[in-house]
Amino acid sequence: MTVQDSHRAESREAVDAAAFTEEWERWHAAKEDTLAGPHGFLAITSLRWLGPEPERFDDAPGSWSAAGDRVVVELAEGEELTVEGTAVHGRYDFGVIGERDSVYAGHGDAVIEVARRGGHNIVRPRHPGNTLRTAFAGTPAYAPDPRWAREGRFVPFDTPRAVTVGAVTEGLEHVYDSPGQVEFAWDGTTYRLTVFNGVRPGSLMALFTDATSGVTTYAANRSLQIDAPGPDGRVRLDFNRAANLPCAYTDLATCPLPPAGNRLPMAVEAGEKIPFERGGQG
Template identity: 65%
Template sequence: MTTEVTTTELQAFTDDWLGWYRAQEARLADPHGFLAITGLHWLDDRPQRFPDAPGTWHTGRDGVVVHLDDGEELVVDGTPVRGEHRFGVLAERSGVDAVWKDAVIEVAKRGGHDIVRPRHPDAPLRAAFTGTPAYAPDPRWSVTGRYVPFDEPRPTTVGAAVEGLEHVYDAPGRIEFELNGRQLSLTAFPGHGAGRLMVLFTDGTSGVTTYAANRVLAVAPPAADGTVVLDFNRAANLPCAYTDLATCPLPPAENRLPVAIEAGLKIPRERGGS
């Protein structure tokens, strides 16, 4: 009876993981996902033209501006625009997607800099994508930890996949946990959604079987007693694992774990993974 329950639970665990994995891959391979990016263009006060986007672009105190040529059109928030369009001042880590024919022109702010990042469905990287290698899911890599909030959020500066760029996060706390008999902790950053957290980390597999620079793990909101689940089977790659046209953050120094976590997504084939 126990074996049957254990088998059933393992199957449910595997099925849940497969649902997560397929959703990750679908987002990545979306016609306008990160694999569709064809350029990373840094804006300043000089008008610039780019081969993979319409118009002439610049930025300044009042934010990003594009001047479209006659016959050129962008669709912003469902509204066609021609001539001059002002995107305004963008907040850090925010962006606007402007539709151009079958492409999307991402206008965003990263590390204090305004960028234009076109996404074309026929981008070679996307066209050649065959999926991301991953470790088989194993419940032993899903561990219970405890979230310890800081008295006040701590501004934490981290590097980026792009040399010279920095990201600043207000870290709300850390997560303490035990793995393979070792007491460990990870500084947590705000995640996507109310109360959710994310951790950026490296470990003993980084640069061996998993991407060298970083991995990311989403964490559900802590329970009332601070309990959280760290399911390292769902350790994901950031876009910089696939393309040099990404500005991904690097983990803070304290999140470089001294253990090998053989779980989650591996080095993408685009970076020589197998």
Template identity: 65%
Template structure:
């Protein structure tokens, strides 16, 4: 790259990371979570959410609000007893309560309530995430090979005893310093995009020990794909114990040092 190209590359990375940090530290982002509450058929109160919460006989999440308390769900104000219905796996509903948001979700087959309060000290004190300096050498060409059929892949979670299951669509092959490597890919957020979860030789040293994530664009028609490890990010569990983040599959533990992307958060140092 020329000096000008490197400057453009760095500026684009800086803009991307600034936007990523803003989303992370949003008023109701993961840094605002104050509790991870697991529901059962036994009604229970939580100190950071209104009312009494439980999973009903039909499997749906129910809250019984106290007199005078209210939530806003999908733009509608609800009072008294409200049934959220059955929440799909990895799905969720956000209910507004004053200046807080009460996340109602399902993770690993369990209904959970995760209140998000903007004044949570973890969010208020966050000053940004350390990173490696962006370097074009960590934009690595790869080749995507889809499986004949998506393969259900079970991985562990940041919460002991919890498991996540993803339908892996294929694997990505690439090389670092002449060493041939590959990563099992999961579906990404956007249609046809991919997500890889991985650890490497820096994990637990300069980067978070449990996992890092890399969102990837849809592969080309010929399977070509670029892995920009400068954009490897921490998952929420790197900052808070109130997250249920998935761990990488065993085959995604890379034996090389990927000295790119986000490092161990200051909150964990």
């Protein structure tokens, strides 16, 4: 290779590295915007577990109860919620809410989330003025590094398997259908992670911990979204996008823990770190 060719190669590498960093920064900014949006997870002011007896809460209108699997609110005179653009008064039946589904009812500048998690009905009011949100200063993260973007392969199960995992909320369990595992090589060793269905159709999601967990990254879990496998099963695992779940910021989340076997022995020094709200460092 001539000196000129070497300079050209270095220039291409610099351009590629800059583009990689810019793409990561756009991803991280979008994630932060969602987290810290007016009704994002940082706006949650309480987590209420509903039972058969009606209860009133100081951060939401009405008396709330779960009659069987149905969530019901009794609004007093002068109280109002907006559900799907319609103002409701008096008694309102939200019906049966599916596992991991949520319904959002408006109340002034707040939103009242009605949801089902781990077989339990919950209410989570979200107020834009919540201090956790207004004081949010961003999430520290490792500098993006292309070497943490690994090629891998999706290994499907013959049929999806129901996988039960714990939760950050004591006594709660989550059940997910797993379509298979992804495998990738690191320093000559092949590792496998059990995956669940991702946000986008056909995509995958891995929950994992590694040797940085509880040291520089959140102890309980991080998540990694993986694009849909190619026709030959190939996938790309970009650990630079290893992301905190909401429980990394607030105790008012019910996040799942990783499946057994999803602890990587190496230190994945990539992706998001422990949030400042949990004592993390930049």
